[in-house]
Amino acid sequence: MLEDRLVKKILIAVDDTKGSKNVLSVFHNFVHQPAKVILLHVARLEGRSIMIDMLGEAELSTLKEMLSGTDHKAAVDKRADQILAFYSKELALDGLSTLKTVRRDGVPSEEILKVAEEEGAEMIILGQSGKRGFDRFITGKVAQYVENNAKVPVLVAKRPLMCEEPYTKRDAYAAVSVTTAIMLALFLLGIILQSGLHIH
Amino acid sequence: MKKVLIAVDETEGSKSVLSVFHNMVRPPETVVLVHVQRLEGKSMMIDMLGEAEMSTLRESLRGTEHKEALDRQSQKILSYYKKEIDNGGLVSVKSVVRDGVPSEEIMKVAQEEGVDLIITGCGGKTVMQRLVSGCVSSDLERKAPVPVLVAKEACEEKHAWGVAPIGAKI
Numbered sequence: 380m381l382e383d384r385l386v387k388k389i390l391i392a393v394d395d396t397k398g399s400k401n402v403l404s405v406f407h408n409f410v411h412q413p414a415k416v417i418l419l420h421v422a423r424l425e426g427r428s429i430m431i432d433m434l435g436e437a438e439l440s441t442l443k444e445m446l447s448g449t450d451h452k453a454a455v456d457k458r459a460d461q462i463l464a465f466y467s468k469e470l471a472l473d474g475l476s477t478l479k480t481v482r483r484d485g486v487p488s489e490e491i492l493k494v495a496e497e498e499g500a501e502m503i504i505l506g507q508s509g510k511r512g513f514d515r516f517i518t519g520k521v522a523q524y525v526e527n528n529a530k531v532p533v534l535v536a537k538r539p540l541m542c543e544e545p546y547t548k549r550d551a552y553a554a555v556s557v558t559t560a561i562m563l564a565l566f567l568l569g570i571i572l573q574s575g576l577h578i579h
Numbered sequence: 580m581k582k583v584l585i586a587v588d589e590t591e592g593s594k595s596v597l598s599v600f601h602n603m604v605r606p607p608e609t610v611v612l613v614h615v616q617r618l619e620g621k622s623m624m625i626d627m628l629g630e631a632e633m634s635t636l637r638e639s640l641r642g643t644e645h646k647e648a649l650d651r652q653s654q655k656i657l658s659y660y661k662k663e664i665d666n667g668g669l670v671s672v673k674s675v676v677r678d679g680v681p682s683e684e685i686m687k688v689a690q691e692e693g694v695d696l697i698i699t700g701c702g703g704k705t706v707m708q709r710l711v712s713g714c715v716s717s718d719l720e721r722k723a724p725v726p727v728l729v730a731k732e733a734c735e736e737k738h739a740w741g742v743a744p745i746g747a748k749i
Contacts, residue, residue, distance in 0.1 A: 385602045405726050409696055410603055502603055507720075523717050526701075526729050532599050534728040535720050 386413040390500035392491045392525075393420055393466050395458065399506035401536035403469050406504060410534070412473065417498050418466055418480045421487040422459045424452075439485055456482070488524040495529060504534045583607040584694040586685045586715075587614055587660050589652065593700040595730035597663050600698060604728070609671050610664055611692050613685055614656050616649045616678040633679055650676070682718035689725060698728045 391406060393399045424442055434442070446452040463480045472478055479498075483490040495503050507522050526533045585600060587593045600610075618636055619628075628636070640646045657674040665672045673692075677684040689697055701716045716729045 401726070409605060409726065409728075411605060523720060526720055527717060530731060532595075532603065532729060532731050534726060536726050537724060 385411050386501055388415045388417060388498060388500045388502075389413040390417045390419060390491070390495050390498060390503045391466070391470075392487070392503065392505040393418065393462060394487070394506070395462055396506070398536075401506050402504050403466070405534060405536040406470065410502070410504070412476055413501075414475075415477045415479065416470060416472060417494065417500060418463055418470070418478060419491060419494050420459050420462050420480075420482055421490045422455045422482065422484040423487070424455065424484050434486075443484065455484070488521045488528075491521070491525050492528055495531060500531060502532050502534060503529055504536060506536045581607060582609045582611060582692060582694040582696075584611045584613060584685070584689050584692065584697045585660070585664070586681070586697065586699040586719075587612065587656060588681070588700070589656055590700070596698050596700050597660070599728065599730040600664065604696070604698070606670060607695070609673065611673050611675060611688065611694060612657055612660055612664065613675045613677065613688050614653045615681040615684045616653055616676065617681070618646075618649070618678050637678065649678075681715045682722070685715075685719060686723055689723060694725060696726050696728060697723055698730060700730050 389406075389410065391402055393402060424446055446455075459482045463482065467478055467480060470478065481494055481498075483494065491503065491505065494500075503525060505522055505525060522533075522535050526535065583600075583604065585596055587596060618640055653676045657676065661672045661674060664670060675688055677688065685697065685699070688694075697719060699716050699719060716727065720727045720729070
């Protein structure tokens with residue numbers, strides 16, 4: 380029976396965002412059931428910082444090294460397992476398809492491409508990236524990077540328009556703190572200039 | 580799945596949508612086949628034109644030989660893909676010809692027709708343009724309200740430097 384399947388392997392990349400859930404409806408409605416599904420979650424070791432995009436391979440492996448065995452890493456792993464378990468259940472494959480879950484950590488877009496290549500996936504399905512507002516502006520999007528660099532077809536599941544949140548509270552905080560810093564700098568500059576004038 | 584929009588152009592890479600459509604996607608009821616004419620040829624200028632200038636360009640081209648040639652080419656392309664897609668009449672295919680900025684026109688058609696999925700190749704731009712702003716597909720991926728499936732095969736060598744866009748042999 381498995382040989383009958385048109386598509387052999389599909390890679391589905393998921394993360395903890397709401398947008399990622401769209402891969403489910405896309406998978407159920409649009410594509411042929413494949414013989415094998417590879418479910419991938421890339422854990423973000425650095426939490427929500429945007430620093431990871433600036434780290435090289437060496438620094439990343441140092442980070443991995445340092446974190447192995449810590450509580451933080453255990454928590455990240457547990458979370459990853461939860462996410463993978465959730466999606467494994469929701470995918471509800473019929474008995475003829477097999478499922479393989481893969482957990483990686485590092486830069487999501489690069490890990491997705493790596494796993495796709497290693498597993499020989501014929502198609503990649505991913506949600507529109509979890510990155511929003513400020514992050515997206517700075518570093519671009521996972522989906523776009525994967526789409527431009529993958530060798531196989533990429534299906535980008537979209538977030539329904541209702542949940543569109545272009546800016547989060549975090550972005551507001553970032554904007555306010557940057558403005559405050561600039562104003563403070565100007566204020567200090569003013570003081571320095573004034574004291575300079577006094578000397579004359 | 581009811582409606583799928585398939586965007587095609589004259590490049591060889593665009594043919595990859597066919598294998599993706601046949602092999603990976605569940606058969607839809609209707610396919611909307613879209614070809615966007617590039618009035619300005621292969622120049623990069625079109626991205627800098629506003630709506631007003633575009634309509635002036637359209638106006639001035641109306642009835643000219645250039646426009647007729649473009650129309651003929653569009654018909655050729657669309658009838659080729661239509662034959663490949665309709666699978667002996669099992670799938671109803673609607674062909675749409677537009678002109679202007681590809682990504683925007685594709686999005687407009689997608690909205691008007693209320694499609695569930697957009698399938699596109701990743702060509703449609705020259706090497707230089709792709710360096711500047713990515714494929715047409717990345718514009719779509721950014722802005723489209725529905726899932727976008729980007730077909731990839733036969734696309735890879737086109738990313739290499741010094742390879743001229745392959746002309747249509749349809």
